[in-house]
Amino acid sequence: MPRTDKASRLIAAPPARVYAAFVDPDELLAWLPPGDMTGRFDHFDARTGGSYRLTLTYPDAGTGKTTTDSDVVEARFVEVVPGVRVVQAVDFVSDDPAYAGTMIMTWAVAAAESGTRVEIRADNVPDGISAEDHAVGLASSLANLAAHVEN
Incomplete structure (x- = not known):
């Protein structure tokens, strides 16, 4: 059954700085x-x-969707609105039907009093990704983003 997962975080950095971290591969x-x-x-x-x-790539084998230690994703940029949001259609490369389907990821930034409010929305999350694991992963990525841009 398709579901939507969401996460958000206030980051102490300007929206332009946070948005730049969405569109630069490094x-x-x-x-x-x-x-x-x-x-x-x-x-x-x-x-x-x-x-x-x-x-x-995972540090330990046994948890990957594509191989025992990796997840491979193919993504298309559906919408790129500079300084505002990035919308991606994401497909996991996996033989397991639990990871089939296209997940739509929306990353958005908005100015907030003390920095930037970052909102992540994942629509049509594959059944193979547990809500709990996804929540932990999204929170971890947001914490990493904050640590990366809050200088």
Whole structure:
């Protein structure tokens, strides 16, 4: 059954700085992988109609969706509104039908009194991703983002 997961965080940095971390591949690799995962892009084109392929690697085998230690995602940029939001259509590369379907990820920034309110919305989350694990992963990525841009 499709579901929507959401997360948000107030970040003590200007919206332009936070938004820049959404569309630069080096910056994304610094904050997006949750926990102690690492990532690499095979290609990256951050514009409406562009795409990327990202491999996230777990430190321990046994939890990956694509291989025992990795998740591979193919994503398309559905909408890129500079300084406002990035909307992506994300597909997991997996033989497991529990990860089938296209998840729509929306990352948005808005000015707040003490910095930037970042909102993440994931629509059509695959059934194979537990709500609890996804909440932990989203919170971890937001904490990484805050640590990355709050200088």
